[in-house]
Amino acid sequence: MRRRHRLSAIISxxxxxxxxxxxDANPAIAQTQSIGAWRVSSDPGLDGSSPAWxxxxxxxxxxxxxxxxxxxxxxxxxxxxxxALHWEDRLYVMLEWADSTSDLVADRPEAFTDAAAIQFPAVxxxxxxxxxxxxxxxxxxxxxxxxxxxxxxxxxxxxGYVDLYPSDDDLFYTAREAGNxxxxxARRPVRNLVAGGFGTLTATDSTSLEGSGIHAExxxxxxxxxxxxxxxxxxPEFSGEVPVDVAFAVWDGSQGQRxxxxxxxxxxQLTITPEDPPRGAVPALGEWPAYRPPSPMIGFLVFALVxxxxxxxxIWFMTRREPDDEES
Amino acid sequence: xxxxPEPVRLTSFVGTLAFLVIAELVLLRIGTRTLIHIPGLERYxxxxxxxxxxxxxxxxxxxxxxxxxxxxxxxxxxRRSGPVAVIGALAAASFLLFAxxxxxxxxxxxxVGWAGMAALVLALIxxxxxxxxxxPLALFTSGAVAAGWSILAQGRGGGLSIQQVDSLLIxxxxxxxxxxxxxxxxxxxxxxRRAILIGLGVTVLSAAxxxxxxxxxxxxxxxxxxxxxxxxGLAYSLALGSVVMVAWAALQxxxxxxxxxxxxxxxxxxGMISTYQTGLVVAAxxxxxxxxxxxxxxxxxxxxxxxxxxxxxxxxxxxxGGLRVLDS
Numbered sequence: 322m323r324r325r326h327r328l329s330a331i332i333s334x335x336x337x338x339x340x341x342x343x344x345d346a347n348p349a350i351a352q353t354q355s356i357g358a359w360r361v362s363s364d365p366g367l368d369g370s371s372p373a374w375x376x377x378x379x380x381x382x383x384x385x386x387x388x389x390x391x392x393x394x395x396x397x398x399x400x401x402x403x404x405a406l407h408w409e410d411r412l413y414v415m416l417e418w419a420d421s422t423s424d425l426v427a428d429r430p431e432a433f434t435d436a437a438a439i440q441f442p443a444v445x446x447x448x449x450x451x452x453x454x455x456x457x458x459x460x461x462x463x464x465x466x467x468x469x470x471x472x473x474x475x476x477x478x479x480x481g482y483v484d485l486y487p488s489d490d491d492l493f494y495t496a497r498e499a500g501n502x503x504x505x506x507a508r509r510p511v512r513n514l515v516a517g518g519f520g521t522l523t524a525t526d527s528t529s530l531e532g533s534g535i536h537a538e539x540x541x542x543x544x545x546x547x548x549x550x551x552x553x554x555x556x557p558e559f560s561g562e563v564p565v566d567v568a569f570a571v572w573d574g575s576q577g578q579r580x581x582x583x584x585x586x587x588x589x590q591l592t593i594t595p596e597d598p599p600r601g602a603v604p605a606l607g608e609w610p611a612y613r614p615p616s617p618m619i620g621f622l623v624f625a626l627v628x629x630x631x632x633x634x635x636i637w638f639m640t641r642r643e644p645d646d647e648e649s
Numbered sequence: 650x651x652x653x654p655e656p657v658r659l660t661s662f663v664g665t666l667a668f669l670v671i672a673e674l675v676l677l678r679i680g681t682r683t684l685i686h687i688p689g690l691e692r693y694x695x696x697x698x699x700x701x702x703x704x705x706x707x708x709x710x711x712x713x714x715x716x717x718x719x720x721x722x723x724x725x726x727x728r729r730s731g732p733v734a735v736i737g738a739l740a741a742a743s744f745l746l747f748a749x750x751x752x753x754x755x756x757x758x759x760x761v762g763w764a765g766m767a768a769l770v771l772a773l774i775x776x777x778x779x780x781x782x783x784x785p786l787a788l789f790t791s792g793a794v795a796a797g798w799s800i801l802a803q804g805r806g807g808g809l810s811i812q813q814v815d816s817l818l819i820x821x822x823x824x825x826x827x828x829x830x831x832x833x834x835x836x837x838x839x840x841x842r843r844a845i846l847i848g849l850g851v852t853v854l855s856a857a858x859x860x861x862x863x864x865x866x867x868x869x870x871x872x873x874x875x876x877x878x879x880x881x882g883l884a885y886s887l888a889l890g891s892v893v894m895v896a897w898a899a900l901q902x903x904x905x906x907x908x909x910x911x912x913x914x915x916x917x918x919x920g921m922i923s924t925y926q927t928g929l930v931v932a933a934x935x936x937x938x939x940x941x942x943x944x945x946x947x948x949x950x951x952x953x954x955x956x957x958x959x960x961x962x963x964x965x966x967x968x969x970g971g972l973r974v975l976d977s
Contacts, residue, residue, distance in 0.1 A: 338710035347709070350758065
């Protein structure tokens with residue numbers, strides 16, 4: 322092909338790419354882990370330890386520490402088992418992860434609660450937004466569950482207070498009056514949030530999101546549920562047509578995890594499917610190990626074989642150099 | 650099959666593709682998703698948005714060029730004779746067809762995933778004539794297949810226990826590390842001292858950075874390449890240094906297929922993330938498979954230059970150009 326023709330072809334391809342960008346017509350599709358939201362014929366409920374949930378084969382999503390924006394850290398949870406179902410017009414997503422302690426209260430400055438979150442792009446696009454709270458031109462919708470918002474402090478009556486002002490005037494309850502969702506009297510274990518970049522996390526007025534967590538035999542099982550159709554802006558619609566990008570995060574309060582210190586996954590995909598869920602031999606609660614370091618054989622491969630191989634290849638090359646090869 | 654000795658020249662297209670891959674990797678996947686988290690950069694939101702848009706265009710252009718390059722690579726293989734060439738063409742053509750069918754939802758995403766893995770294996774078989782150069786490519790492909798298997802055989806695919814998923818992910822990481830460490834085998838001749846020094850420098854520098862913040866390595870490996878990053882930072886440093894050394898040496902010796910192939914492999918990763926990224930790996934394998942086969946020293950060169958002590962004499966098969974000295 323002559324140079325002029327090559328140049329014409331390159332310019333033509335760039336123009337095609339420009340048109341595709343304008344129409345947001347991405348020829349590529351995601352091949353990440355696909356989490357099927359299977360159809361069930363009865364309400365699976367919010368109890369993740371029930372047979373309705375535990376008989377379904379999960380998808381294992383690897384996680385790592387959050388190291389993009391301060392405060393960084395976490396990563397003590399190596400993986401999350403994810404299951405998803407839909408019943409009538411509601412979507413249910415369950416996250417399950419190993420955590421030997423249930424951190425239910427954050428009653429001291431140095432105490433932190435266990436928590437979990439699911440993140441979706443607020444609006445479907447050809448590329449996924451930044452994993453940490455989205456970005457200015459691509460907002461994200463975050464569902465967060467917190468253990469300390471799910472139940473009263475152990476030992477404290479349901480209607481008890483840990484702090485008391487001698488007045489019922491709202492102005493004395495400054496955080497509540499300012500709209501801080503954590504200070505409201507109506508306790509909600511899950512919050513529906515939106516963000517368009519670091520430091521922009523905002524609670525929505527949506528009340529359709531429900532969720533509940535249960536801690537048993539060294540792991541958390543947290544179920545989120547929301548109607549397939551959103552009740553406000555910047556929240557994804559779930560339909561059988563298009564997969565929705567989704568990412569996960571969990572916090573281990575006993576490890577001092579809060580805010581950006583957490584275990585996060587990369588974006589995967591969630592697909593609403595009319596098929597029945599896959600059921601099979603799921604490990605019993607007690608058989609599921611916590612994070613398992615690489616086996617001794619893998620350790621041998623990495624720490625012995627790899628450096629030996631690197632040095633070997635290098636020596637092999639250096640000893641067979643031709644005398645006239647030195648150009649530097 | 651007709652045999653046409655005139656090669657299909659792809660240098661301009663694959664060179665442009667490599668440039669676009671670097672642009673989208675740096676601007677879209679890394680740059681705009683980390684810049685926004687740097688304190689004080691909020692006032693540069695508009696330029697960052699523009700940068701993101703440039704990255705997004707680079708992504709679309711890279712996808713369009715990738716399709717063109719895969720078509721051209723398939724045509725180039727078909728214009729040669731022999732089963733290996735046909736298998737290479739089949740890899741590119743079948744991958745494109747399955748990716749297209751997946752795009753239009755004619756087939757399940759899982760089918761696209763399995764087809765992508767099959768295309769990787771076919772592309773590797775199509776590079777079987779490379780001699781020792783196939784070693785790093787085979788290791789990389791093994792890692793990609795292990796990572797892809799861990800994704801595709803979960804959920805509806807079923808059957809994989811958590812331990813098996815862990816094992817596959819670890820195997821994929823070990824394989825990608827071994828592929829990087831054996832990358833010097835891709836070179837036609839030994840790397841220069843300068844290239845070795847640069848590789849060692851990158852190893853030491855990255856080891857220092859990763860030792861200071863090991864979790865950073867995990868998240869970069871997970872988000873950029875799809876592997877969980879569970880191994881030692883030293884192993885990743887050695888791998889990075891090896892790849893940089895090879896790229897530098899290939900640049901010095903004018904082995905463009907190797908440099909471009911490494912860029913495409915880096916852009917593709919092993920995580921089975923999208924058809925775009927899997928397609929980059931298929932293209933890289935086919936492109937590197939088209940590189941000159943074995944490093945040889947002609948009789949003329951033997952006479953005109955001193956021979957390395959380790960060189961050995963071989964008689965080439967009849968009809969292949971007469972007596973040659975194969976620099977083994």
